[in-house]
Amino acid sequence: xxxxxxxxPDKRLRERGxxxxxxxxxxxxxxxxxxxxxxxxxxxxxxxxQIGELIQLFIIDIxxxxxxxxxxxxxxxxxxxxxxxxxxxEGCLSFPGVTEEIDRxxxxxxxxxxxxxKWFELEAEGLLAIAIQHEFDxxxxxxxxxxxxxxxxxxxxxxxxxxxxxxxxx
Numbered sequence: 001x002x003x004x005x006x007x008x009p010d011k012r013l014r015e016r017g018x019x020x021x022x023x024x025x026x027x028x029x030x031x032x033x034x035x036x037x038x039x040x041x042x043x044x045x046x047x048x049x050q051i052g053e054l055i056q057l058f059i060i061d062i063x064x065x066x067x068x069x070x071x072x073x074x075x076x077x078x079x080x081x082x083x084x085x086x087x088x089x090e091g092c093l094s095f096p097g098v099t100e101e102i103d104r105x106x107x108x109x110x111x112x113x114x115x116x117x118k119w120f121e122l123e124a125e126g127l128l129a130i131a132i133q134h135e136f137d138x139x140x141x142x143x144x145x146x147x148x149x150x151x152x153x154x155x156x157x158x159x160x161x162x163x164x165x166x167x168x169x170x
Contacts, residue, residue, distance in 0.1 A: 003037045003051040005093045008143060008160045013094055017049050017056040017139040020075050023117035027057070031073055031115055034059050043093045045131045047138030050094050058135035062127050077112035077136055080121070088130045092144045096163070098156055102147045104133045 006013055020027060030053060038046040038059060047058040056076045063070040084106030091099045107125040110132055114120055124132055137143065145156050 001033050001036060002040045003033050005037065005041065005046075005050055006052055007096060007164065008094050008145065009157070009164060010094075012052055012054075013049065013138070013143060014141045015049060015054050016141045017047070017054050020055050020057060020113070023075060023113060023115070027055075027075070028115060030055075030057070031059060035061075035071055038093070041093050043091075044127070045135045046093060047135045049138050049141075056139050058139065060128065060131045060135060062131060073112075073115045074110065074132070074135070075113035075115075075117070077110055077132075077139070079108050079110050079133070079136055081107075081109040082133070083107045086126075086130065088127075090130065090134060090144055092134070094138075095144055095156070095160060098144070098159065100144065100148055100152060100156070102130075102134075102144060104130050104147075108132055110136075 034046050037051060044062050045058060045060040048055045058074050059071060061069055061071045082105035085103060086106040087101050087103050089099055090102045106129065108129045109121060109123045111119065111121045145153055148156060
């Protein structure tokens with residue numbers, strides 16, 4: 001089922017996700033809904049907090065359109081190591097129409113549980129590393145706008161407020 005994606009400045013995007021105590025059928029159903037929502041958007045990543053589910057869970061699929069799906073599930077993720085520096089043009093499903101160059105670590109090592117609840121570690125670089133950091137931020141209540149300089153932050157904030165007002169108008 002496609003869920004509604006929360007858009008900035010929705011205050012729920014600032015909430016921290018809680019630890020997933022057990023990977024149940026309900027959690028797996030949420031993962032399926034998130035995947036359907038992300039692909040419909042379309043996007044390469046989605047955190048549970050972006051659809052109002054305040055748990056430590058995000059999904060990523062960075063496969064090109066011509067490639068088969070490569071959906072990755074991260075439950076209770078921890079970034080163990082972040083090295084190097086990389087500036088990447090990022091977008092976010094919670095900031096429709098906004099893209100901005102964001103500085104991130106070039107390489108990360110992450111530990112998380114998969115869809116079956118099994119723990120794994122993964123080293124990532126490039127787009128996958130960027131996506132992991134971006135989605136991990138969402139689980140901490142941090143947003144793309146928090147990585148922008150003061151002017152870009154103010155302009156993006158205004159743009160998103162205006163968008164929200166236009167959508168609320170009859």
